Amino acid sequence: MRKEILVTNMQRFSVNDGPGIRTTIFLKGCNLKCTWCHNPECIYPYQEFYYMETKCMRCGHCSEVCPEGAISPPGPNGEFPKRYRNKCTSCMKCVQECPYNALEIIGKHWSIDEIMHEVEADRLFYENSRGGITVSGGDPLYNSEFTVEILSRAKEAGIHTCIDTSGFAPWEDLKKVLIWTDLILFDIKSLNLQKHKEVTGVSNELILQNLHKICSEKKKIRLRLPIIPGVNNEAEFIHAVTELARGLGDAVEGIDLMPFHNWAMGKYKQLDRDYLFTEINSIAPEDLVGFEEIIKSYGYEVTIGG
Ligand code: SF4
């Protein structure tokens, strides 16, 4: 097994990723490519870099040091250098050599011991708030072996564990992760197979099969519904998911509505990726009160924002 893993963020004092105060570990790598992804820097399982145009002085040094020709020199009329990400091999020479800190590495290699050291620092907060750790991403199941390692170390240390997942993984991998997981935050994006494929890149069949299997293992689940304009922002979806939850017996502890926001727009620009939601406004929590009422009417505990 690999000795280190790429982590984009160790977020201490999280209050929206499971019960109590938590440390959320964002791993790099995901099998889905959701069009609205709020953490686009976590999708690919290799190191990348942000390019910040406002800091770039167009000196051209990045272009000179890149061994792959993945950055063009600045243009004669003051044009900024262009990045050709498909040629990039993640050597990070450009980042190290930029004299103006206009480039920033995404993803740092952490060992399990380093992760646990950071996690242990907030043990008192977990104990006083009934919190713990949450492994997120990306998707913790993309790196399932490493996720097992983190969760098992936490459980052995008496720390509550959550995963925040799309549920898209071979059952054998998921099963090993579940042994060490107290609560699963299980995302549902669409119940329509075609729509799911269109907006995430994969079918929802495996996801729904896994959801049923998790519940038959008597594991506790919170369903997380990212509410996305043009994808699932409709009462029909909420009714359908709540009906699905009913069929899962008492495994479902509650349902979290996660409103779409466009705060990630800047990250897409810095990653040189297209963002399809530029013209779409964020959804305010108060806009979801109607959906909240529908879920409550089925008898489920519900949050807006997790
Ligand atoms: S080295 Fe830095 S400041 Fe110079 S052109 Fe490249 S990104 Fe811009």
Ligand code: SF4
């Ligand atoms: S990370 Fe390496 S290969 Fe990629 S653009 Fe920078 S210097 Fe070139």
